[in-house]
Amino acid sequence: MELSEQEINRRQSLDELQKLGIDPYPADIYEVNVTAEEIHKNFPADNSLYQDISIAGRIMQRRIMGAASFTEIQDATGRIQLYFKRDEICPGEDKTMYNIVFKRHLDIGDIIGVKGYVFITQMGEITIHVKEYKLLSKSLKVLPVVKEKEDKVWDAFTDPEQRYRQRYLDLIVNPKIKDVFVQRSRLINSMRSFLNGKGYLEVETPVLQPLYGGAAARPFKTFHNTLDMTLYLRIADELYLKRLIVGGYDGVYEFAKDFRNEGMGRYHNPEFTQMELYVAYKDYKWMMDLVEEMVEKIALDMHGTTKVKVSDREINFKRPWKRLTMFEAIKEYTGIDISGMNEEEIIKVANKVGVETDPSMGKGKLIDEIFGETVEPNLIQPAFITDYPIEMSPLAKKHKSKEGLTERFEAICNGKEICNAFSELNDPIDQRERFEAQLELGKRGDEESMVLDEDFLRALEYGMPPTAGLGIGIDRLAMVMTDQPSIQDVIFFPQMRPEKKPQVSTDEDFIKLGIPKDWVPVVRKAGFKTIVELKQANPNKLFNDLNGLRKKMKLNIPALKIEEVKGWMEK
RNA sequence: CUCUCCGUAGCUCAGUUGGCAGAGCAGCUGACUCUUAAUCAGCGGGUCGUGGGUUCGAAUCCCCCCGGGGAGACCA
Numbered sequence: 001m002e003l004s005e006q007e008i009n010r011r012q013s014l015d016e017l018q019k020l021g022i023d024p025y026p027a028d029i030y031e032v033n034v035t036a037e038e039i040h041k042n043f044p045a046d047n048s049l050y051q052d053i054s055i056a057g058r059i060m061q062r063r064i065m066g067a068a069s070f071t072e073i074q075d076a077t078g079r080i081q082l083y084f085k086r087d088e089i090c091p092g093e094d095k096t097m098y099n100i101v102f103k104r105h106l107d108i109g110d111i112i113g114v115k116g117y118v119f120i121t122q123m124g125e126i127t128i129h130v131k132e133y134k135l136l137s138k139s140l141k142v143l144p145v146v147k148e149k150e151d152k153v154w155d156a157f158t159d160p161e162q163r164y165r166q167r168y169l170d171l172i173v174n175p176k177i178k179d180v181f182v183q184r185s186r187l188i189n190s191m192r193s194f195l196n197g198k199g200y201l202e203v204e205t206p207v208l209q210p211l212y213g214g215a216a217a218r219p220f221k222t223f224h225n226t227l228d229m230t231l232y233l234r235i236a237d238e239l240y241l242k243r244l245i246v247g248g249y250d251g252v253y254e255f256a257k258d259f260r261n262e263g264m265g266r267y268h269n270p271e272f273t274q275m276e277l278y279v280a281y282k283d284y285k286w287m288m289d290l291v292e293e294m295v296e297k298i299a300l301d302m303h304g305t306t307k308v309k310v311s312d313r314e315i316n317f318k319r320p321w322k323r324l325t326m327f328e329a330i331k332e333y334t335g336i337d338i339s340g341m342n343e344e345e346i347i348k349v350a351n352k353v354g355v356e357t358d359p360s361m362g363k364g365k366l367i368d369e370i371f372g373e374t375v376e377p378n379l380i381q382p383a384f385i386t387d388y389p390i391e392m393s394p395l396a397k398k399h400k401s402k403e404g405l406t407e408r409f410e411a412i413c414n415g416k417e418i419c420n421a422f423s424e425l426n427d428p429i430d431q432r433e434r435f436e437a438q439l440e441l442g443k444r445g446d447e448e449s450m451v452l453d454e455d456f457l458r459a460l461e462y463g464m465p466p467t468a469g470l471g472i473g474i475d476r477l478a479m480v481m482t483d484q485p486s487i488q489d490v491i492f493f494p495q496m497r498p499e500k501k502p503q504v505s506t507d508e509d510f511i512k513l514g515i516p517k518d519w520v521p522v523v524r525k526a527g528f529k530t531i532v533e534l535k536q537a538n539p540n541k542l543f544n545d546l547n548g549l550r551k552k553m554k555l556n557i558p559a560l561k562i563e564e565v566k567g568w569m570e571k
Numbered sequence: 572c573u574c575u576c577c578g579u580a581g582c583u584c585a586g587u588u589g590g591c592a593g594a595g596c597a598g599c600u601g602a603c604u605c606u607u608a609a610u611c612a613g614c615g616g617g618u619c620g621u622g623g624g625u626u627c628g629a630a631u632c633c634c635c636c637c638g639g640g641g642a643g644a645c646c647a
Contacts, residue, residue: 004581004598006599006616064603064606065609066604069606070606070609121606125607127605127606142582144597145597146582146583149607157582159583161578161639173582260646265646267647410647476647
């Protein structure tokens with residue numbers, strides 16, 4: 001690849017450092033005994049602390065004033081200023097370590113370790129007075145320099161494409177991003193400790209599945225060579241976890257990566273994280289209480305309060321949350337009671353509220369669409385929607401008392417579903433019929449309808465206790481809890497199209513033509529990325545251009561002769 | 572997949588009606604021993620996303636393609 005001027009400078013510094021006997025990538029452990037955060041926290045109260053410290057981090061900022069310099073380094077906890085003084089770094093006659101190594105060959109982005117003591121400058125900044133330093137890693141790429149003063153930010157690194165593709169850069173330069181992922185981790189820890197506290201068992205089930213099931217979604221397909229069969233990446237872990245309830249565990253849960261082969265956008269990444277929980281001898285009402293308790297606790301653990309700021313609103317997770325049946329909710333937001341209607345009447349309602357319909361949609365799907373269009377975006381504060389139609393809930397138990405409905409709920413918050421739960425269907429004969437109804441939908445053209453899983457039915461035939469099940473979207477919950485507008489902001493490496501690589505020939509290809517090694521970068525600079533392009537060039541013009549560049553770039557290599565250039569063309 | 576906006580130096584962005592490609596930061600050279608968006612003087616840095624077209628002349632106008640954002644579609 002072609003290097004920019006600054007990248008060439010850094011590689012030259014690397015060489016110079018090595019000539020001075022400095023290993024730019026030393027292998028030894030560098031012992032650190034304090035963090036930037038600890039110093040900022042404790043030093044103001046007790047100035048006798050931190051008088052013999054060792055700390056390491058990345059250089060983020062340099063202000064050089066002749067024989068003294070201020071540098072900021074950033075460790076995992078934050079930034080701290082360093083003070084370098086020439087005669088302190090170099091007590092003897094030899095000032096190389098300051099004048100040459102520090103001033104000339106260190107750059108923003110390099111990682112160094114320093115030893116010294118903490119003091120406060122005349123400007124009142126807590127600073128480390130450096131007695132000695134060591135280069136720990138030389139940085140060859142130029143970091144974007146973001147400057148900040150009193151909440152004003154200059155030259156922020158904001159391009160979403162680069163931020164997502166090079167998340168490491170985003171994390172280095174935008175410290176608030178690092179925080180989001182710390183928060184995400186705390187969310188998961190909070191949930192896990194809540195579930196462990198209840199005595200449930202964390203388990204793992206297959207990602208590669210011969211049949212996919214447990215949700216309405218299109219799968220990713222892959223192939224196992226030895227078994228000579230198609231496998232699917234799981235779209236949900238439901239059917240496996242229920243097999244474990246059949247096996248006799250009281251409560252099992254899994255933090256699972258699931259994969260759905262569908263569109264992408266602010267709320268959808270092809271792979272996403274879900275926590276699914278199944279508890280024996282419970283029902284969906286019991287599960288609602290658990291969800292409220294768990295999410296309230298997460299908010300408290302993360303923010304110390306149940307109130308969470310999300311964009312320009314405040315969402316309060318304090319129990320109890322509002323509870324509405326699906327029909328009540330649709331009636332509340334549209335004024336239409338669809339509870340007694342047949343499919344034809346519902347199609348009319350759907351069209352009236354702006355939902356497009358097509359023949360593949362069953363009654364359940366239609367109701368779901370009407371709900372999604374009219375109700376869901378309006379539910380900002382956490383709310384439970386209960387009692388979903390049977391057609392859209394093929395794994396949920398029929399309602400105890402309401403005909404045509406199931407014992408199912410979703411929690412909605414900030415206009416989006418965050419979880420889905422039901423009293424699990426444990427009647428194997430009913431379950432078989434529901435799967436068959438799904439196959440029927442599939443024949444009507446519904447590509448997300450479920451397939452029939454015989455082994456799962458066999459498990460149910462041995463008998464599954466009444467069970468409550470829950471799936472909760474970790475990414476979406478993290479979006480709400482960390483106030484991020486897009487799912488890509490709570491996933492380290494969101495899915496993206498591959499970066500296109502420009503077509504280039506290797507250095508070896510050029511050298512094979514007889515081009516001296518030192519001339520290869522010049523040839524590239526002249527605009528020839530491939531040997532094919534080069535061979536089409538006019539040798540006289542090429543000869544002139546290359547020697548011209550040699551002069552312009554002040555290269556200390558012998559000038560080319562026209563015979564040489566012609567020689568490359570003939571090979 | 573559709574609509575829409577965007578792609579210019581390492582980063583953030585200007586670029587008029589089509590007329591020599593600009594600024595700040597970063598970099599390099601020099602000055603400066605408590606600075607903090609350090610300062611001061613000087614210098615270098617570009618395949619204007621890619622390919623085609625119109626034109627005497629294209630970063631600018633037109634078309635194709637690539638990548639991204641937003642809104643939909645699909646989806647939970």
